[in-house]
Amino acid sequence: MTIEPSRTHAPLDLLVIGGGVMGLFTAYQASRRQARVAVIEAGEIGDPMTASFGRTRSYRRDYLEAGYTRFADEAVRLWTEFETETGAEVLVRCGCMNIASRKITPDLENTYATLSTTVLNRLGIPVTSFDTEGIAARFPYLQADLGDLDPVGGLVDLRTVTATLQKSLAEAGVTVHERTSTTAIETGEGLVTVTTSAGTFTTRSLVITAGHGTNDVLKLLPGNQLQVPITKDRPSEARYYTPPAETRHLYTSDQMPVMAYLDTGIYLHPIVEGVVDAVKIGFYNPPDMPRGTTSINSVGDFVEQCLPGLLEAESTPVTDVDGCDYDLVADDDFVLGPVPGQPGVYVGVGWRGTGYKYAPWVGRVLAELACQEGTVYDVARFNPGRFVTP
Known part of the structure; x- marks a missing residue:
């Protein structure tokens, strides 16, 4: 120096x-x-x-408190303004979906997905909702009973x-x-x-x-x-899953949105061509909703119960990103x-x-x-x- x-x-x-x-x-x-x-x-x-630091972070508007939702909505506008001003493409507009499963959190009406969607609806922000059948048809790799998709959400290319x-x-x-x-x-x-x-x-x-x-x-x-x-925190666990070639297309950002099951502390980022070549799944203690006792206590538990198509995928710990403390x-x-x-x-x-x-x-x-x-x-x-x- x-x-x-x-x-x-x-x-x-x-x-x-x-x-x-x-x-x-x-x-x-x-x-x-x-x-x-x-x-x-x-x-x-x-x-x-x-x-x-990292490769991707989600951007979303689904919060349990209207103030944060309003500011997140304004942030999306400013991200778009930034893209226009600089000519850079920094947002991957794949959508962001909160999910829930009855076998994991039986009271669907009180899950993060439902509660945050209530806030979005109250603010006039449209959400596309999927039930069990709708999820099976639109997201065949996912086993869940509720999916609330904000089509404006997605990923930021850090x-x-x-x-x-x-x-x-x-x-x-x-x-x-x-x-x-x-x-x-x-x-x-x-x-x-x-x-x-x-x-x-x-x-x-x-x-x-x-x-x-x-x-x-x-x-x-x-x-x-x-x-x-200030205290320090970081994800408890984060793993990359590389699906086999024959099913890889299901997990890319043009087919898979960002997903979150915040009642269990799970978030998921899809493959983004040219940015990250594997599905990233993280497990942490969500600040907005303290994690309760569920059958999901690791990334592996989530894959087994909600994304069984990735059970045979190559799995490695995330070591190149998310080594920081929040x-x-x-x-x-x-x-x-x-x-x-x-x-x-x-x-x-x-x-x-x-x-x-x-x-x-x-x-x-x-x-x-x-x-x-x-x-x-x-x-x-x-x-x-x-x-x-x-």
Whole structure:
């Protein structure tokens, strides 16, 4: 690492500390507003140990709380806007389907699928529902009794997103300083001065999107009383299943949607040509609905009971992605907004493993707060001030 403590950079409108997808989208949105922006990243962009790394993540709108559904819907619009602006194809529009089986969760009316569909319907978002016969006809590889499909959902191609953001930021003159540590922060007279191993930055606004390093950065703020109660989480198990050649076509994204059985902690991503050549199935503890006691206690249990066609498929642990830790917040809500008592300083953290889909929306919120002194979105529920320690 080259240390340049004496180097002073040109004044900025916005400095972002944290170069994951949230930080990069914040810089992207700010640069579109003609702001002078730079990004500081302690590691490297696309580091496998960051929560922004991987091949695919689902994007969906099926939540048990209407607020998150509305913001997820807005995020889909912003993803599409991002594609239009950059010419990149980052969304795999295969749909996202919540499923349930009577033999696993007998009370179908109280499954995540039914409850989240109720929220979607209340908000006027159309869902295509399949019963046992409909599933057998449309998805012959799946054994389930309920399938609620949001045709607008699907997958995000993470590598294309990262590459497109890097290219767009470079074209906009945004410098990204990788392998750069932050050692001091001073505030006063409407400016924030940040000392780093890449030199000193003076900026009108500072946004902190440093994931698990967020509290370390917050500690550098003089007089700061905010520490976010973050814990780490990751999928308990994730496996790739490579189906035999004769049935492979059933499991590609033009035939298979993203699937989730969140009552059991299961999610599934189909094969995406040119992106991932196997079905990915993960097993975790869902933040929106605590997993109860069911007959599914592993990825293998789910395959045996719901996707028996993959029983003979080659199966390998997922080791190239999802090795990161997600950042969970004590009250299960995002932390997004101004740092109390620190004018011009904003923070975004606590994405719960579900946050990637919101990235363009989070970036827009933080860019508006930092560059326009307010946002068009009602984000009061995410106020970081709820965690201020007196």
